[in-house]
Amino acid sequence: MRRVCALALLSATFWSSVGLAQDRFNMVGEIDVRWVEASGPTSYLYGGLGLLRFDSEHQDLRLGYLMLAPQFRITDILSAHVVADAYDDHDRNFIDLSEAYLQARPFPTGSIRWSAKAGAFYMPVSLENRGPGWTDVYTITPSALNTWIGEEFRTIGTEFEARWLGANYGYLGDVALVAAVYGWNEPAGSLIADRGFGMTDRPSTLFGGLGMPPMEFYHQVDHNPGYYAGLTWRHHDILEVRALHYDNRANPSAMTSTATAWRTRFSTMGARLEPTAAWSFIVQYIDGNTTWGPNVYFDEQFQMNYRTAFALTSFEWQRERFTVRFDDFQTSQISGFYGPPSDVVGHAWTFGWMHDLGAGWRLAAEWIRATSRFPQRIEYDESSGLIESQVQLAVKYRFHWGV
Amino acid sequence: MTQIAAAARGFAKWITFACLSTCASSSLCLAAGLTVTVLDRGGHAVPEVVVTAAPTPEVRTAPAASHATATMDQHDLAFVPQVLVVSVGTSVEFPNNDTVSHQVYSFSPAKRFQLALYKGALHPPVTFDKPGLVVLGCNIHDQMVGYIYVTEAPFYGKTDAQGAAHLTNGPGDYVLTLWSPYISDPPATLTQTVHVGAAEGSSLKFQLTRDLHARPEPRPRRADWEY
Numbered sequence: 135m136r137r138v139c140a141l142a143l144l145s146a147t148f149w150s151s152v153g154l155a156q157d158r159f160n161m162v163g164e165i166d167v168r169w170v171e172a173s174g175p176t177s178y179l180y181g182g183l184g185l186l187r188f189d190s191e192h193q194d195l196r197l198g199y200l201m202l203a204p205q206f207r208i209t210d211i212l213s214a215h216v217v218a219d220a221y222d223d224h225d226r227n228f229i230d231l232s233e234a235y236l237q238a239r240p241f242p243t244g245s246i247r248w249s250a251k252a253g254a255f256y257m258p259v260s261l262e263n264r265g266p267g268w269t270d271v272y273t274i275t276p277s278a279l280n281t282w283i284g285e286e287f288r289t290i291g292t293e294f295e296a297r298w299l300g301a302n303y304g305y306l307g308d309v310a311l312v313a314a315v316y317g318w319n320e321p322a323g324s325l326i327a328d329r330g331f332g333m334t335d336r337p338s339t340l341f342g343g344l345g346m347p348p349m350e351f352y353h354q355v356d357h358n359p360g361y362y363a364g365l366t367w368r369h370h371d372i373l374e375v376r377a378l379h380y381d382n383r384a385n386p387s388a389m390t391s392t393a394t395a396w397r398t399r400f401s402t403m404g405a406r407l408e409p410t411a412a413w414s415f416i417v418q419y420i421d422g423n424t425t426w427g428p429n430v431y432f433d434e435q436f437q438m439n440y441r442t443a444f445a446l447t448s449f450e451w452q453r454e455r456f457t458v459r460f461d462d463f464q465t466s467q468i469s470g471f472y473g474p475p476s477d478v479v480g481h482a483w484t485f486g487w488m489h490d491l492g493a494g495w496r497l498a499a500e501w502i503r504a505t506s507r508f509p510q511r512i513e514y515d516e517s518s519g520l521i522e523s524q525v526q527l528a529v530k531y532r533f534h535w536g537v
Numbered sequence: 538m539t540q541i542a543a544a545a546r547g548f549a550k551w552i553t554f555a556c557l558s559t560c561a562s563s564s565l566c567l568a569a570g571l572t573v574t575v576l577d578r579g580g581h582a583v584p585e586v587v588v589t590a591a592p593t594p595e596v597r598t599a600p601a602a603s604h605a606t607a608t609m610d611q612h613d614l615a616f617v618p619q620v621l622v623v624s625v626g627t628s629v630e631f632p633n634n635d636t637v638s639h640q641v642y643s644f645s646p647a648k649r650f651q652l653a654l655y656k657g658a659l660h661p662p663v664t665f666d667k668p669g670l671v672v673l674g675c676n677i678h679d680q681m682v683g684y685i686y687v688t689e690a691p692f693y694g695k696t697d698a699q700g701a702a703h704l705t706n707g708p709g710d711y712v713l714t715l716w717s718p719y720i721s722d723p724p725a726t727l728t729q730t731v732h733v734g735a736a737e738g739s740s741l742k743f744q745l746t747r748d749l750h751a752r753p754e755p756r757p758r759r760a761d762w763e764y
Contacts (some may be wrong), residue, residue, distance in 0.1 A: 157637070157638035157654065157656055162761055207654060210653045211676075238679070239675050239676055241640070241642050241651045242674070242676070243644055243649075264763040264764075265761065265762060266761045299679070299680065300646070300647065301674065301682040301718070302672045306682070306718060306750055306751065309761065319739075374607045408756075410754075411754070411756050411757060532761075534761070
C-alpha cells in the first residue's frame with residue numbers, strides 16, 4: 135500500500151510539473167562561415183601532420199560549423215538535450231550528434247543540490263567552451279587543452295553532481311563535487327599519441343571520425359567502466375576553480391575488429407578570474423599519460439606522457455572582445471619505438487577579436503601562430519620544426535527559438 | 538561679528554564631535570526622521586544595505602499584519618533588486634522578464650517555496666509571513682542569487698548609491714539594524730540602539746570596520762552561456 139501511495143505521489147508530482155512547465159521546447163542554432171588564409175603542412179584533419187584545422191590546400195571560404203542545440207523539458211526537473219554539428223570536412227555524416235543526454239535537477243531542499251546527467255556529453259573541464267553547443271566564447275579556436283578534450287572525450291554514461299549552495303550560509307559562492315562512470319571511450323588517447331596536441335574548433339562527433347583515415351573514439355572495446363571525479367569552486371562571481379582526475383581504466387591490450395583500447399589518465403586544473411565585468415583571465419593545465427599494446431615486453435608497449443597549459447586574457451568593451459592566449463604543449467613517448475618518436479613539442483600564440491553586430495550576428499577574426507617540433511614529419515619529407523599560421527575571419531549568426 | 542561667527546563654528550564642530558563620539562557607544566540622541574549613511578573601511582559609500590529601525594523592546598507593540606505588495610523581478614539572469622526589504626505579511630510577485638525560463642526557490646527557514654519553470658507572470662504572489670532572511674535561487678541558473686529581508690520593524694529602507702537610507706520614523710528609542718550580503722562585519726556590531734529626538738533632519742554615519750566580501754556590482758550575463 136505504501137508503495138502504491140508513493141507511486142501515486144510521484145506520478146502526481148510528475149504530471150503537475152508537466153502541466154506547469156513553460157518553455158517546453160527551445161533551440162539554439164548557429165552557423166559560422168569563414169574566410170581562411172593558412173600556411174603550413176597539411177592539417178591532420180586531411181591526413182597530414184599539421185596541428186591546425188586548415189592548411190594551404192584547405193582554405194579560402196569554409197563552413198566553420200553549423201550547430202543546432204534543441205532542448206526539451208520533459209518535466210520541471212527533467213530535461214533532454216541534443217547538440218548536432220556539421221563541419222563539411224568529409225566526415226562520414228554531414229550532420230552528426232556531439233551530445234545527447236538527459237539531465238535531472240531536483241529543487242534543492244537543503245544546502246546540497248543534487249543533479250545528474252545520463253547519455254553522451256562533455257566532461258566539465260573547459261573554462262573556454264561555455265557557449266551553446268560547447269562553443270568557445272572568447273575566440274574562434276579553443277586552447278590545445280580544450281581542443282583535445284573536444285576531440286577524444288565524451289562521457290557516455292552517467293555523471294552526478296552535489297553542489298553546496300553557499301548563499302544560504304552567507305557565502306557568495308558554491309562548491310560542487312562531480313563524479314562520472316562511463317564506457318565507450320576506450321580509444322581516447324589514440325589521437326594524442328599519433329599527432330600530439332592540435333588547435334582546432336573541430337570536436338569529434340559521436341558517430342563520425344577525425345582525420346584521414348578517420349579515427350573514432352566512441353567504441354566499447356573492453357568492459358571496464360572508466361571514471362572521473364572533480365571539484366568546482368565558485369567564489370563571488372569572480373573566480374571559478376576546477377580540478378578533475380580522469381581515468382578510462384581501459385585494458386591497453388584489448389581490441390576489437392574496429393577499435394583498440396588506450397589506457398588514458400590525466401589530471402587537470404584551471405581557474406577563471408573575472409575581477410570586473412570586462413576582464414577575464416583563464417589558466418588551465420593538464421598532465422597525464424596513455425598506454426597501448428600488450429604488456430609482454432615493457433619496451434614494446436607504447437607509452438606516452440603529455441602535458442599542456444595555457445593562459446588567456448580577454449577584454450570586453452561595448453560590442454568588442456579582444457583575446458590573447460599563449461599555449462604550451464608537449465607529448466613525450468617513453469616506450470614502443472618503431473621509428474622516429476611521436477613527440478610533439480611546441481607553443482602557440484592566438485590573437486582574437488569578436489564584434490557583436492546585434493540581432494544574433496557576430497564577426498570574429500583570429501590569428502594563430504603555432505611553432506612545433508615533430509620528428510615524424512621527416513618521414514613526410516617535411517622539416518621537423520615548423521611554424522604554422524592561420525588567419526580566420528568568421529561571420530556567425532545565432533538564433534533562439536522556443537515554444 | 539566675525540569673532541562670534543568663528544565661535545559659533547567652533548561650537549558647532551564641538552557638537553558634531555560630541556555627537557560622533559557618542560555614536561561609538563551603543564546609544565545616542567538623534568532628531569526625528571533619520572538618514573543612515575553606510576561607509577566601508579575606506580570611507581566609500583556602500584549601496585544596497587538594508588537598514589531597519591524598530592522601537593526598543595520596552596515600547597514595542599505587536600506589528601499589524603501588512604497587506605502590502607512588492608515585486609522581485611528577473612532580468613539578465615539576475616534578481617532585480619538583488620536585495621528586497623519588506624515587512625512581515627507582504628505578498629511578493631516574481632515576474633520573469635528574461636528571455637529564458639527560471640525556477641525560483643528558497644529553502645530558508647523564514648520561507649520555503651518553489652515556483653515551477655516559468656516566464657512572465659505565471660505564478661501568484663508569494664506571501665512572506667515570518668520575519669527573517671529569505672535567500673532566493675534559480676534551479677537552472679546557480680549564479681542567480683537574491684535576498685528578501687522580511688522585517689517586523691515598522692521603519693526600513695535600503696541605502697542608495699551615496700550609501701544613504703532615509704527612514705521616516707518619529708521621535709523615540711529605536712533598535713537600528715544593518716544587513717547586506719556583502720558586509721563582513723560581525724552581526725552584533727551592526728545593531729545599535731538610538732534615540733531620535735523631536736527635531737528633524739538627523740543623520741547617522743555608520744563606518745564598517747572590515748572589508749566588504751565584494752563590491753555590489755551588477756554583472757551583465759548572457760542567457761545562452763554556461764556560468
